[in-house]
Structure formats: C-alpha cells, structure tokens
Amino acid sequence: MIASLSLLLACRAPVPPVPLGTPTVPVQLDPLFELHGEHERQLLGATLFVAEALEVGRPALVVSSDVSPLEDAFVELFPPPGEALIVDRSGVRARITQNLEEFGRVSHVLPDTNGDGLADLVLRDNGDLRLYESPHPAFADLEDAAYTWRENDLPAAHGLRQRASVYPSTRLGGPTNELFHLDSGALAVSIVGPTVPAPTLTPIDFLLPGAFSELAR
Amino acid sequence: MLYGPPTGGVLVLSGEGWALAHDFDGIVHPRSDPSFTEDEALPLGSGELDGLPGEDVLLVKAETDGERNGFHIASLDDVLDGHPQTELVLRPAVAWRVSDFFQFADLDGDGITDLVTQVRPGPETESEAVAIWRGPLLTDQPDRPPDLVFRSPTDAPEHRFGGAIAVLDFDGDGQDELAVGSDLEGGPGAVYVYEDVLAGWHTQNPGFREYSASQAR
Numbered sequence: 001m002i003a004s005l006s007l008l009l010a011c012r013a014p015v016p017p018v019p020l021g022t023p024t025v026p027v028q029l030d031p032l033f034e035l036h037g038e039h040e041r042q043l044l045g046a047t048l049f050v051a052e053a054l055e056v057g058r059p060a061l062v063v064s065s066d067v068s069p070l071e072d073a074f075v076e077l078f079p080p081p082g083e084a085l086i087v088d089r090s091g092v093r094a095r096i097t098q099n100l101e102e103f104g105r106v107s108h109v110l111p112d113t114n115g116d117g118l119a120d121l122v123l124r125d126n127g128d129l130r131l132y133e134s135p136h137p138a139f140a141d142l143e144d145a146a147y148t149w150r151e152n153d154l155p156a157a158h159g160l161r162q163r164a165s166v167y168p169s170t171r172l173g174g175p176t177n178e179l180f181h182l183d184s185g186a187l188a189v190s191i192v193g194p195t196v197p198a199p200t201l202t203p204i205d206f207l208l209p210g211a212f213s214e215l216a217r
Numbered sequence: 218m219l220y221g222p223p224t225g226g227v228l229v230l231s232g233e234g235w236a237l238a239h240d241f242d243g244i245v246h247p248r249s250d251p252s253f254t255e256d257e258a259l260p261l262g263s264g265e266l267d268g269l270p271g272e273d274v275l276l277v278k279a280e281t282d283g284e285r286n287g288f289h290i291a292s293l294d295d296v297l298d299g300h301p302q303t304e305l306v307l308r309p310a311v312a313w314r315v316s317d318f319f320q321f322a323d324l325d326g327d328g329i330t331d332l333v334t335q336v337r338p339g340p341e342t343e344s345e346a347v348a349i350w351r352g353p354l355l356t357d358q359p360d361r362p363p364d365l366v367f368r369s370p371t372d373a374p375e376h377r378f379g380g381a382i383a384v385l386d387f388d389g390d391g392q393d394e395l396a397v398g399s400d401l402e403g404g405p406g407a408v409y410v411y412e413d414v415l416a417g418w419h420t421q422n423p424g425f426r427e428y429s430a431s432q433a434r
Contacts, residue, residue, distance in 0.1 A: 026346045026366040032387070032394060032412040034370075037405025044406035045398025048381040061385055061396060063408060 037065060062121070075123060120146075127151030131198060146198035149190060153203035266290050266330055266354050286314050288332070290354060307350050308360040309336045315348070322384040325415045326392055329353050333395065335379030336366065343374035347382065347397055349414065365415065369399050369407075376402040 037044035047064035064075045121132040130145035188204045287308030309315060316335035324331050329352035336348045348363035369378040381398030387410055395414050400406040 026368045027417075028370060028372060029367050029411055029414060031370060031409040033410050035408040036403070037407065040404045042405040043400040045381055045408040046400040046406065048383040048396050048398045048408065050383045050385045061383060061387070063398075065406070 035063070075121075131192070131201075133198065147201045149201075149203055154188065266332075266352065287360070288315055288319075288334075288350075306360055307332070307354060307363070309348055309363055309366065313337065313346070313348070313366070316345075316379065318380060318382065320382045320384055322393060322395070323352075324349065324384070324393055324395065325351060327352075333382055333384070335382070336363075338374070344368055344372055345374075345376065345378040345380070347379040347395075351415070365417075367414070369397075369402065369409065371399075371402060373402065376400075378402070 035044065042065045044065045045063060047062075049062050062075060116133075123130050123132065125148075128151055129149040131147040131149075132144065133146045190201065190203065191205045192201060287306050289306055307315075313336040316337055319332060319334035321330050322333050323329065324333070331352045332350040332354065334348055336346050338345060346366050346368045349365045350361065351364045354361070369376060376399045378399040379397055380400060383396040384393050385396065386392060387394045387396070392413060395411045397409045397411065398406070399409065
C-alpha cells in the first residue's frame with residue numbers, strides 16, 4: 001500500500017530541471033541559417049534587435065553593419081515570418097546607409113511616434129540620433145529621417161552626449177515615449193509621440209543634473 | 218540604470234548609489250546603499266524573474282577577486298527601499314564571466330522568462346559563448362549554473378559571438394528562435410539564427426512544463 005502510494009506521488013511530482021550537459025563544457029549547435037558579411041571589417045551583427053510592430057502584426061529583424069569609414073555603414077531590415085525565410089541577403093526589405101562609422105549602433109524601436117500604430121526606429125548616427133517612421137519604404141534614404149536629435153543641441157555645460165534609451169509611455173503614466181540622453185553630468189529626457197509628432201519634437205524636455213552612469217536597455 | 222517603477226517616476230543609478238527621480242519633478246530622492254554601488258553592481262534590467270510575487274531587478278556583480286562574476290537578482294521593493302539584497306545568484310563556471318549584454322526570452326515555451334546572455338572567456342577559455350538560464354530563476358543552489366552554454370559554429374576566439382542577441386519567431390512556427398551576432402568573425406562578421414536551442418533539454422526533461430508552472434505559483 002505504502003509502495004503504491006509512493007509510486008502514485010512519484011508519478012504526480014513535478015520533474016525537477018537538470019542542466020543540459022555540463023555547463024563548463026559548451027556545446028556547438030547547428031544554426032537554422034546564417035548571414036555573413038560581404039566586406040572586410042563590416043562587423044555584421046554588431047547590433048541586432050527586433051522591431052515587433054514595424055508593420056502591422058509583423059515583427060522584423062534589424063541588423064546593423066558597422067563598416068570602415070571608407071564604405072557605407074548600413075542597417076538592414078529582414079522580413080517578418082510568413083514571408084521568405086531569411087537565408088541570404090535577398091531577404092532584405094530595406095536598407096538605410098550612411099557614410100559614417102557606428103551608424104545604427106545604440107538603436108531602439110519606439111512603439112509609435114506618429115500615431116499610426118506602427119513602431120518606429122531611432123538609429124544612432126555617430127553623435128546624432130535619427131528617428132525613422134514606419135512603414136518600411138520610408139527607410140529607403142537616410143534623409144527620410146523624420147527628426148534628428150543633434151549632438152550639438154545638447155547642453156554643453158553638462159557634457160551630454162547622445163546615448164539613447166527608450167521607455168514606453170505607460171511607465172510614466174502618459175501617452176508618450178521617452179528618449180533618454182545620458183552622460184556623467186546629467187540625464188536629459190526627450191518626449192516623443194504619438195501625441196508629440198515629429199515636427200513638434202524638441203531636443204530636450206527635461207534635464208536632471210546628477211552623476212548618472214548607465215542606461216538599462 | 219533607468220527603470221520606470223509601477224508607481225511612476227524613474228529609478229536611476231547615480232555615482233553615490235541608488236536614487237529615485239520621481240515623475241521628472243526635478244527632485245532626486247536619494248536611496249543610497251554604500252555596499253551596493255555602481256562600482257561593483259551594474260543594474261541591467263527588470264521583470265518578473267524569480268517566480269515569486271513582485272518585480273525584480275537584475276544586476277551583474279563582480280566578485281571581490283575580480284576573477285568571477287555573475288547575475289544577482291534583487292526584489293524591486295528592496296531596491297526602492299535602498300537596501301537591495303541579493304536574492305539569488307546565477308553564475309557561469311569559473312572559466313566564464315557573464316557579459317552585461319543579455320536578453321529576456323521564453324525559449325522553451327513555458328510562459329516563464331528565461332535569461333540569455335553572452336559569456337566571455339576566463340583564464341581557461343578563449344572564445345565567447347552564449348549561456349541560457351531557464352526561468353523561473355528561483356533556485357536552491359547558492360550558485361546556479363546555466364542550463365545551456367553554446368559556442369559559435371566556428372568556435373574561434375575573439376569573434377564577439379553573443380555580443381548581440383535577438384529573439385524572434387523567424388519562421389512563423391510559433392516558437393521563438395535566437396539570433397546571435399558574431400560581428401568580428403572572419404572580418405565581415407556573421408549572424409547565426411538557432412531554432413529550438415533547448416531541444417536537448419526538452420528531451421531530458423519531458424515534464425518541465427508542469428514543473429515550471431508549479432514553481433511560478
């Protein structure tokens with residue numbers, strides 16, 4: 001009887017997790033697919049992020065390439081699921097290029113800046129931050145940026161530089177997103193849409209002096 | 218660090234320790250704890266991580282000897298009270314150090330947050346790798362090792378494998394895939410996309426869904 005009860009309990013007991021293999025001995029996995037850069041020092045994959053709603057109901061993978069100063073750096077957007085599987089560059093939906101280093105680094109997806117319900121992109125362009133609004137065709141040219149937060153617009157007294165971090169509006173209880181600029185001297189906040197459309201954006205809406213150090217992603 | 222707590226305002230990490238800037242009213246409310254300053258603990262993100270009620274803050278903390286580090290998780294309430302006590306520690310093996318780059322994901326489809334991060338070489342290793350801790354991150358072990366560590370297909374050193382990570386259902390099968398950047402690989406760089414990285418873990422733990430659900434309760 002006791003043995004039967006023990007067996008029953010054992011059958012119903014949850015299965016404890018165990019590590020897969022020995023953690024100190026890494027395994028190698030076969031990738032589903034892989035992309036490779038085309039140029040020396042292209043740094044394909046230096047930045048990867050997912051734009052969840054760049055088109056309605058369709059996420060996309062955003063990949064930056066940080067090539068040498070003599071060639072264009074670019075950001076590529078790959079297709080969402082349901083279309084062609086990403087197996088090579090033929091899957092690129094859009095590419096934004098810029099002849100500067102570090103274009104696309106420290107990039108973020110804004111849930112919505114213009115009230116159309118689609119996510120938008122903020123891409124770093126060296127010291128500037130550029131806002132690109134969806135849908136994708138608008139990303140075809142660098143000059144299509146809806147707004148640019150320029151490094152020179154930041155208060156020099158605080159030594160601010162452009163480092164973006166974006167938080168959804170609900171965190172602060174309002175219908176906006178916030179774009180943060182940070183350096184050792186202060187924390188600056190820019191409010192972006194959808195209730196504040198690009199033409200009315202300003203470099204800085206709030207400034208908090210202090211020795212702030214890091215931005216969470 | 219910036220964090221938008223549910224009560225409004227933004228939590229920041231200043232040079233003096235923790236601080237709470239409330240609703241951009243210009244008043245910074247200090248929440249200092251000399252034992253937990255930015256010199257030794259870098260806040261990374263927040264979320265429901267340990268399977269217990271209440272939000273948590275994820276930090277990476279170096280050991281005093283500088284040879285080891287790991288993720289520490291503290292409850293948000295404790296952080297806001299100015300006394301962030303480590304609730305649990307996630308550490309790779311001695312030979313690895315966790316990176317400050319990570320993603321939260323649900324790679325096993327159980328609805329509970331998993332932690333994916335780059336791990337960097339230690340004294341006994343050369344190439345970077347990606348480590349996964351399955352959620353809930355609650356553990357009885359003082360040091361919980363990752364459930365999986367995997368290297369790049371080329372397994373070459375200093376390729377920055379895992380320096381960028383994105384999670385997305387690329388092929389539309391309803392399960393997330395993992396995209397991993399390796400931007401120094403071979404010069405041009407590469408991006409690898411993995412499907413069902415925890416497949417081996419699934420095989421070894423057929424009852425994991427029930428176990429995870431019971432842990433989350």
